[in-house]
Amino acid sequence: MAERFEFEVMAQDGAARRGVIRTPRGEIRTPAFMPVGTAATVKAMMPESVRETGADILLGNTYHLMLRPGAERIDRLGGLHKFMNWERPILTDSGGFQVMSLSGLRKLTEEGVTFKSHVDGSKHHLTPERSMEIQRLLGSDIVMCFDECPSLPADRKRIAESMALSMRWAARSREAFGDRPGHALFGIMQGGLERDLREESAEALTKIGFDGYAIGGLAVGEGQAAMFDCLDYAPGFLPQDKPRYLMGVGKPDDIVGAVKRGVDMMDCVLPSRSGRTGQVFTRRGVVNIKNARHADDPRPLDEGCSCPACRNYSRAYLHHVFRSQEIISSMLLTWHNLHYFQEIMDGMRGAIAEGRFDDWEAEFHGLRALGDIEPL
Incomplete structure (x- = not known):
């Protein structure tokens, strides 16, 4: 195990990179997908089950954890890893995105954000300083800068002002983070869909100096084509020797497109949230398990999948427990989705190492284009 935070690019195919992040709590193979454990749990999953899907790192949510059960309490109880029984790396977001989405309940100033809790109205x-303190109390391995993320579409003036504020907050976050061997601080690039603002943001962050760099402010309503247009240039503005993290992405084809454009890390609630609502991701696209066509189908969700849902249960059973609102439905469908997302990451890592990413991508899209297997 590494004594400090290190990143190594081991192979490259076009802009796509395969690498490893080394931390005192273990290695993170990149490209990496991070399941989201918002309130110190990946919903409907045991931590050991999340690990079995192939996840090397989880994401915890600063905003939710500071409100309940409280960062100071988690610290007293031994830190977030011990609290949630996950001994591998954890990344915590800064709380900025959630606070920004509370537009009606918050007040934004140069100093920071004052807001009312959605839990109890408190x-x-x-501020950047308080966000760093909370993340230190949680004990996360990768800490995110406190930033402001405007939702798109927004006018250029608003995006430019927001980006400039985020860069000032990034400098304060860096200062407040201090020297914490074995822990990493990531800066967050902003700038909407404006190329020059993205470049300006990247320059400001690089000048401050971070252990890794995130691309923020995408997947907020701009659409995939616009996101990919931005990712055609944005990762290239960031240092080559540091990990690049695209925040809040996404659907399987978003993830593949992001890796193709040079992204190393992603996170999204989609696989777990979709599992709870009966939406299942398979090699042949999305399956809606609530549809009546599955009621008499003895076949697995995905014949090529080795997760427990596909190994041990039929579509008919999964349809039944979903319609009956049985808890096992959320457990099995979430496990399957997380397993499939990790399988995509594993496939891309192998393809990049062997220099056949384009072939892998063509096969990925070709299978999805077939659509689900024919009904019986």
């Missing part, structure tokens, strides 16, 4: 003040 008033809180979040």
Whole structure:
């Protein structure tokens, strides 16, 4: 195990990179997909089950954890890893995105954001310094800068002002983070879909100096084509020797497109949230298990999948437990989705190492284009 945070690019195919992040708590193979454990749990999953899907790192949510059960309490109880029984790396977001989405309940100033808790209406003040303190109390391995993320579409003036504020907050976050061997701080690039603002943001962050760099402010309503247009240039503005993290992405084809454009890390609630609502991701696209066509189908969700849902249960059973609102439905469908997302990452890592990423991508899209297997 590494004593400090290190990143190594081991292979490259076009812009796509395969690498490894080394931390004192273990290695993270990249490209990496991080399941989201919002409130110190990946919903409907045991931590050991999440690990079995192939996840090397989880994401915890600063905003939710500071409100309940509280960062100071988690610290007293031994830190987030011990609290949630996950001994591998954890990345915590800064709380900025959630606070920004509370537009009706918050007040934004140069100092930070004052907001009302969605849990009990209590008033809180979040600044770059407080965000760093909360993430230190949680004990996360990768800490995110406190930033402001405007939702798109927004006019250029608003995006430019927001980006400039985020860069000032990034400098304050860096200062407040201090020297914490074995822990990493990532800066967050902003700038909407404006190429020059993205470049300006990247320059400001690189000048401050971070252990890794995130691309923020995408997957917020701009659409896939616009996101990919931005990713055609944005990762290239960031240092080559540091990991690049695209925040809040996404659907399987978003993930593949992002890796193709040079992204190393992603996170999204989609596989777990979709599992709870009966939406299942397979090699041949999305399956809606609630549809009546599955009621008499003895076949697995995906014949090529080795997850427990596909190994041990039929579509008919999964349809039944979903319609009956049985808890096992959320467990099995979430496990399958997380397993499939990790399988995509594993496939891309192998393809990049062997220099056949384009062939792998063509096969990935070709299978999805077939659509689900024919009904019986």
